[in-house]
Amino acid sequence: MATLRFNSLKEASSRKAVKIEKEPNRHSELYCVNVFDREKMRKYISKEAFQGVVNSIDDGTRIDRKIAAQVANGMKLWAIENGATHYTHWFHPLTGSTAEKHDGFFDLTDDKANSFEDFSAELLIQQEPDASSFPNGGIRNTFEARGYTAWDPSSPAFILDRTLCIPTIFVSYTGEALDYKTPLIKSLSVLDKAAVDICGYFDKNVTKVISNVGWEQEYFLIDRAIFNARPDLALTKRTLIGHASAKDQQLDDHYFGAIPERVLSFMKELEIESIKLGIPLKTRHNEVAPSQFECAPIFEEANLAVDHNQLLMSLMKTIGRKHDLEVLLHEKPYKGINGSGKHNNWSLATNTGVNLLSPGKTPKNNLQFLTFLVNTIKAVDEYNDLLRASILTESNQYRLGGNEAPPAIMSVFIGEKLTEVLNEIEEKVSDKKMTPDEKTELKLDIIGKIPEILLDNTDRNRTSPFAFTGNRFEFRAVGSSANCSSALIALNSAVTKQLIDFKAEVDKILDKHSELKKDEAIFRVLREYIISSKKVRFEGNGYSQEWADEAKKRGLSNIVDVPTATSAFLHDKTVKLFEETKILTKRELEARYEIRLETFMKKIQIESRVLADLAINHFIPTAIKYQNTLAQNVSSLTALQIDDITESVKPQIESIKKIGKHISVIRKEVKEMVEKRKEANRIESIEKKSQIYSADIKPYLESIRYQIDKLELIIDDEIWPLPKYREMLFSL
Ligand code: ADP
Numbered sequence: 001m002a003t004l005r006f007n008s009l010k011e012a013s014s015r016k017a018v019k020i021e022k023e024p025n026r027h028s029e030l031y032c033v034n035v036f037d038r039e040k041m042r043k044y045i046s047k048e049a050f051q052g053v054v055n056s057i058d059d060g061t062r063i064d065r066k067i068a069a070q071v072a073n074g075m076k077l078w079a080i081e082n083g084a085t086h087y088t089h090w091f092h093p094l095t096g097s098t099a100e101k102h103d104g105f106f107d108l109t110d111d112k113a114n115s116f117e118d119f120s121a122e123l124l125i126q127q128e129p130d131a132s133s134f135p136n137g138g139i140r141n142t143f144e145a146r147g148y149t150a151w152d153p154s155s156p157a158f159i160l161d162r163t164l165c166i167p168t169i170f171v172s173y174t175g176e177a178l179d180y181k182t183p184l185i186k187s188l189s190v191l192d193k194a195a196v197d198i199c200g201y202f203d204k205n206v207t208k209v210i211s212n213v214g215w216e217q218e219y220f221l222i223d224r225a226i227f228n229a230r231p232d233l234a235l236t237k238r239t240l241i242g243h244a245s246a247k248d249q250q251l252d253d254h255y256f257g258a259i260p261e262r263v264l265s266f267m268k269e270l271e272i273e274s275i276k277l278g279i280p281l282k283t284r285h286n287e288v289a290p291s292q293f294e295c296a297p298i299f300e301e302a303n304l305a306v307d308h309n310q311l312l313m314s315l316m317k318t319i320g321r322k323h324d325l326e327v328l329l330h331e332k333p334y335k336g337i338n339g340s341g342k343h344n345n346w347s348l349a350t351n352t353g354v355n356l357l358s359p360g361k362t363p364k365n366n367l368q369f370l371t372f373l374v375n376t377i378k379a380v381d382e383y384n385d386l387l388r389a390s391i392l393t394e395s396n397q398y399r400l401g402g403n404e405a406p407p408a409i410m411s412v413f414i415g416e417k418l419t420e421v422l423n424e425i426e427e428k429v430s431d432k433k434m435t436p437d438e439k440t441e442l443k444l445d446i447i448g449k450i451p452e453i454l455l456d457n458t459d460r461n462r463t464s465p466f467a468f469t470g471n472r473f474e475f476r477a478v479g480s481s482a483n484c485s486s487a488l489i490a491l492n493s494a495v496t497k498q499l500i501d502f503k504a505e506v507d508k509i510l511d512k513h514s515e516l517k518k519d520e521a522i523f524r525v526l527r528e529y530i531i532s533s534k535k536v537r538f539e540g541n542g543y544s545q546e547w548a549d550e551a552k553k554r555g556l557s558n559i560v561d562v563p564t565a566t567s568a569f570l571h572d573k574t575v576k577l578f579e580e581t582k583i584l585t586k587r588e589l590e591a592r593y594e595i596r597l598e599t600f601m602k603k604i605q606i607e608s609r610v611l612a613d614l615a616i617n618h619f620i621p622t623a624i625k626y627q628n629t630l631a632q633n634v635s636s637l638t639a640l641q642i643d644d645i646t647e648s649v650k651p652q653i654e655s656i657k658k659i660g661k662h663i664s665v666i667r668k669e670v671k672e673m674v675e676k677r678k679e680a681n682r683i684e685s686i687e688k689k690s691q692i693y694s695a696d697i698k699p700y701l702e703s704i705r706y707q708i709d710k711l712e713l714i715i716d717d718e719i720w721p722l723p724k725y726r727e728m729l730f731s732l
């Protein structure tokens with residue numbers, strides 16, 4: 001008997017939804033109760049200090065020591081009044097998750113006679129966790145092991161589990177970024193400046209442009225007991241074996257269906273706790289695959305949105321456990337059914353309240369809209385490889401191109417109507433000075449009608465990795481487990497560079513041709529961009545083979561292999577982009593490249609070890625057991641010496657042979673895979689090593705799995721040791 005499997009199923013089926021204590025009447029009452037937001041700051045610090053923090057958030061001015069001391073004191077008072085005993089700097093190392101090191105407020109006087117609660121400006125502003133235990137891509141070898149975290153005033157502190165968490169950046173002692181937040185903040189600041197400069201063509205009142213992000217988080221849930229009965233899920237977060245369930249998502253009966261009771265209870269608690277922490281969760285629903293769900297907040301400023309997504313992912317895990325649920329954030333936990341993504345909805349908004357990716361009422365506003373639209377398209381075309389590198393990871397590779405997620409070809413979808421507008425500009429704008437009639441036609445007939453066409457633009461293309469959806473772009477290729485920063489740093493940098501180049505070109509034309517109006521110069525450059533970036537635009541079915549063929553003809557790359565795709569981090573063009581925009585140095589890029597390859601390689605190594613263990617210690621013994629049962633059956637039947645007995649034992653003998661074949665292939669392949677690993681591990685260069693892991697070791701994961709999944713179809717269900725797909729997918 002497969003005791004662990006059957007016990008876990010029994011445990012799962014006996015569970016009831018966990019009741020939530022104190023369900024609030026209104027979520028709005030709970031918003032930010034655990035956050036040291038502006039409202040609380042006003043109460044706990046002086047007017048002067050408050051203004052200092054606000055200026056720092058809005059204009060990036062430095063906060064001086066005196067003000068920091070006041071903020072620290074105010075934060076401490078508020079935190080202690082609200083039950084916090086500890087504080088921590090909370091940061092995003094390149095592991096992709098968050099890190100924290102707690103210290104107590106508790107302290108003693110020098111003579112140890114009295115105790116008190118302490119928290120100073122020094123402790124707020126800076127701490128020194130040991131950088132050597134976090135991925136650093138060799139930065140610590142050449143420089144110093146020490147790293148420090150520094151307060152990010154633009155993301156408010158919050159209380160979680162009686163600990164005051166202070167969002168910080170994490171850099172090496174020599175100033176290199178060791179985290180996601182540092183380059184993200186830099187990218188937001190250069191993008192702000194580049195976009196403000198462009199807005200200067202249209203509206204001089206624009207002095208700040210912020211980037212807004214709304215992510216949609218997809219995930220799977222599974223009962224905790226069943227999860228624990230699967231070593232592959234527990235150690236790699238995805239199933240390495242398991243034959244498809246007879247029924248999974250083919251009837252489309254899960255999407256937007258009634259949410260199971262246990263899940264709803266989990267979602268409610270998640271929402272309550274999220275809203276208290278300032279994460280404005282708004283949407284929840286079932287996703288396409290069985291046991292797959294999604295939640296999404298109201299969009300926020302990008303840096304805050306990223307912090308909130310990181311916080312949400314860790315909240316999901318802890319709250320999930322209270323409900324005996326395990327949250328699977330892996331992009332592809334189950335083979336053959338939909339994986340999980342995290343759409344990043346991205347737009348740019350001005351301090352004057354204009355969304356630059358939303359068309360306005362006047363032709364002037366629409367020209368501004370077109371400028372940002374076309375420059376973003378051009379940026380995706382120019383930095384295609386970088387964008388792919390920013391989202392392609394070991395786990396996301398199983399999802400991309402899987403006919404439920406966009407392919408690894410980075411294209412842009414803008415809808416039929418906007419395509420028409422761009423086509424018209426392409427045809428009607430010329431290098432010659434336009435006549436007044438031509439100008440009117442362009443302005444009124446072509447771009448004047450944009451708002452109307454977008455109002456009823458229900459065009460949606462789910463198969464595009466980067467789609468325009470009416471007032472924002474949706475970067476859909478981002479993986480569900482990813483820190484959004486990686487994708488956003490790439491996107492912000494690319495768009496920044498594009499906007500800078502655009503302005504230089506427009507200004508050059510204006511310098512040369514003083515007779516031209518600004519609009520005409522803008523039109524000319526836009527037209528050039530529309531033509532030169534045309535190949536990246538695609539409106540059809542991104543899942544189809546025709547698109548892969550067509551993309552190849554257009555010269556768009558289609559790289560699924562992680563080491564190859566990741567090498568885009570080191571392309572000259574990428575280095576130039578990041579150095580010019582001062583977001584990352586070459587050294588930092590090299591470090592990031594190395595870390596990504598290292599993580600990729602280690603993940604395959606772990607998967608390969610787990611699979612070998614499952615194959616040799618779980619499935620081969622089970623297969624032999626069943627083979628013996630069959631052999632016994634054959635010999636007892638044969639001993640009966642009745643007529644036709646050879647005929648009736650034939651199927652059993654066939655099965656014995658089949659099982660034998662599978663066993664021997666599994667043994668052979670596991671041995672080869674282990675040998676290849678040993679060979680690869682002797683190689684120094686991480687580049688070569690990860691290539692071998694990708695090309696020579698990863699394929700064994702599939703081929704060994706194939707054999708085990710075939711065994712699952714032959715062997716007695718009673719003795720199959722691990723929960724099956726139908727049991728995992730329908731456990732809730
Ligand atoms: P979908 O129809 O794609 O499922 P939703 O209505 O669920 O879209 O919204 C997806 C996310 O997009 C939400 O987080 C929402 O706040 C965000 N969003 C909406 N408008 C914008 C915008 N202008 N900029 C950035 N994000 C936005």
Ligand code: MG
Binds near residue numbers: 216343474
């Ligand atoms: Mg969406």
